[in-house]
Amino acid sequence: MHTENHFTNRTNWLRAAVLGANNGILSTTSLVIGVAAADTSRHAIVLAVLAGLVAGACSMAAGEYVSVSSQTDVESADLAREKMELETMPEEELEELAGIYQERGLEKELSLEVARQLIDRNALEAHARDELGINDITKPHPIQAAMASAASFISGGILPFLVSLLAPLKGMVFYQYGFAILFLAISGAIAAKMGGSNIYRSILRICLWGTVAMVITALVGYIFGVYTS
16 A cells, blocks of 8 residues: 655644744743843843743743634634535535636536535535635644643753853853754754755754844843943
8 A cells, every 4th residue: 555644734733842942942042142141140041041931931832822722713613604604505505616626627517526425425524625724634723732832942941041050151142052053953953854844944944043033132132231231
C-alpha cells in the first residue's frame, strides 16, 4: 500500500507550540537585554525575567484561547446557517455544491451526481468541507491551543532565564543575544522538520526578525539607562 506523509493535521498545535516557544525565547531575551542595558544588577535582571516569564505564559494562554474560541464560534455559526439552508432550500444547495465541483473541472452531469451522492451520505459534512473549508483536521481546539502556547512559552522563556542566572553580568547583553539566536535557530529547525518545510529558510527568517527585535529593545534600554542615570 502506498503511504504519504502529510503535516496538515499538525497545523493547530504546531502553530501554537512554535509561536509560544519562539515568543518565550524572544520576548524574555529582549526583556533581559532591555533591562541589562539600563541596569546591570543581577537582581533587577532576574526579577524582570521572572515577571516576564509568568506574565507572558498567562498572556499567551489567554490570548490563544480567546482567539481560537472566536474562530470556533464563527465556524459554528456558519455550520448552523448551512444546516438551516439545507433544510429550507435543498435544491439550491445541491446546485451550489455541484457548481463548486464544476469550478474544479468536473462536467455538469458528473458534478451533480457527485454532489447528490455526497449529500445523501452527509449533506452538512459535504458543504462544510467543500463550501466552507471546515473539516475535522483543521477544526480548532481552544483548550489544546492555550495549553500548548503556555507550556511552549515557558519552555522557551526558561532558556534566557537560565542564561540570566549563569552568564557573567559584564557582557550580559551579548551573552543573551548569542544564546537567543542559538535557541531560535534550534526552535526554527525543529518546527520546520515537524512541519515538513524548508529548515534553512525557517532558521534565517526567525533569526533575522529576532535580531531586529532584540536590537530595538537594547536601544530602548540603553536610552532609558542614559537618561535615568
